Amino acid sequence: MNLIGWIGVLLVTLAASFWSFWGTIEAFHEGWWQPQLGMRLLQTAAYLSPAVVFSGLAVLGIRWPRVGAVLFLLLGAVIATLIIIDRSSISIQIILCLTALPMIVGLLFLFGRPQPKAAAYAVAMGIPLLILLGSGAEPVYRVCTRFDDGDRGERLVEGQGVTLVWAPAGPGWSRDGGVDWHEARERVRYLTEDGLSLANEPQDFWRLPTREEVVCSLTRGNRNAGGTWDPVRKQPDYERKPDKEAPLWDPYSPLIYLWTSDEADERRAWIVVYHGGIYAKRKKLASPSIGFRAVCKPGATKL
Template identity: 35%
Template sequence: MNRSRGLTGWIAAGLVILTTTLWTFWGVMEMYYEGWWAPLPFPLIYLAPAAICLLLTLAALTWPRLGGWLLLAGGGAFTVWWWSGAARAGQLTLRGALSMFPISGILVLIGALFLHEARTRQRRLAAGWEPPAQWGRRHLRILLALGFPLLVIVGASIYWLPRLLTRLDDGDRGARLIAGNGVTLVWAPEGPGWGRGSDPQHPFGAPLPGAILSWNALARYGVPPVGLGAKSGNGDATTSDMSVTGLCRYLDTAGFTLRDEPQNIWRMPTTEELVRSLVRHGENAGCVWNGNAERATCAVEPDKETPLWAPDWSPIYYWSADAYDSREAYYVGYTGAVSHQPKSWGNPRHGYRCVREP
């Protein structure tokens, strides 16, 4: 009888522990994959959602009524914020909403279950029920709530840290000749031809000037008035715009200055050129892309290393010169991922690097 009455509590505990574990998995993987460019403690910010969820979990397991209300309020507010943001960006889909439900909307359900557990526990205590005498059994749910996220952190660290701690960075941010795998190009030096992203000296990684550049902004740089300001006209830029009025076309020979007139020396690399230039430990990774897959096929898995990438800069993707369709454009990640997103969207993770013929 007591076991059946406690079933709601175990279901609530299992779901909230699962949610916390999923947030921990997301946070630690993103910390290593995306956030490892900046010095500590900045990368730890990726663990903030998991930490908040863990605190809510511990509160709910200790004080079901208080924790239930916190989960209801916090889960509801987060779900509304997340889904409304996706809707404003035109990216709210049924698939996206369902994929986010286990770490957003489900918190509302869990909160309701904990409120039910609080009422059930109160009745059980009034009927003479007592918690288990053994410390381990009495705190089993809390131990599980701490243990599963810890296992995720340890597992992710075992996978990522050997790779990150041996990541190659020769410190050279000048123009680089990268040859191999059927592609030979000079890649732009540090400056306006190479998007740097966020400032590692800022405690929250504030974007550097010109860091958040959309594909549209890059492609329409030369549309009067020349520069990165607002442009006239409707709709998104095209591949032709990128090749004619793209920012790279205005870069001087040395790659340090943007001119008022097109120089037609530098250009944006194609998706295929980016893929074939990916590197690992100073060598070409031997990657090829069939034009459709979401990931290139590589002889060795590439990494965020010189000479193609700057390991201590925030970009983990480079825009390519290619449009996916009328609304989206391709980008390539340092691990060989190939994807596309709206041309009007940009953030410090999406950089660019101009190229020219040797």
């Protein structure tokens, strides 16, 4: 019974540790954007909630095995029901991880009794907490030191041999995301010269930036990040890792990916992440975190 109980403790600790790591990284990657600190903390709590649930149920299972067993079995059943109702198109591996794992842990707690309990508590709560602190140290420092001058107007950005004017907040800068590549490419054509409205006819003052132009314009600590584009490897290099800060980004918007004018193939185009990563995404993808910001050359009249 002791071995069975410890297998249950280790399995649930593994699950809680994974969600602790993933939740921390994602909370600061895409969740740390609400203008109010309280809302940002609530977002972080939401990302960390799976880890808290697993660790909390583990503590209950160690203290009251039958109660913990029932709760783990119910958790697996509830998740399975929600997946069926929502008709989620997720892989069978993920479905099994979300449903079978809690049920297996429930059975292990039902028949197992980990001893000594103090050590079981320490493992179930301590390891996920240490992972949370370790994975969260750098993101917390980064978001606390982000540069933001609050200027969401038209910006002239220079760096690494690239000088561009970036569109102000409005139809040429989709700070709330939700714009696919086709719409982004079409919208910039109708953007008026001041970047504040859309005309009835194509104006062709603005365009989408290339991958290289975004890479060369990214910043960290109010300084150019030293980004360069390697055309052979088709990968960027940076002197310092960029971050989501002014003048290119609004730290308090959900937008973290920018469409570029470069196409990967007929179905995909390249996006640049605020931290400098570059990925090919489906052109029809229009999530709240993906959008665009139009650019033009200084003093341009027609592209």
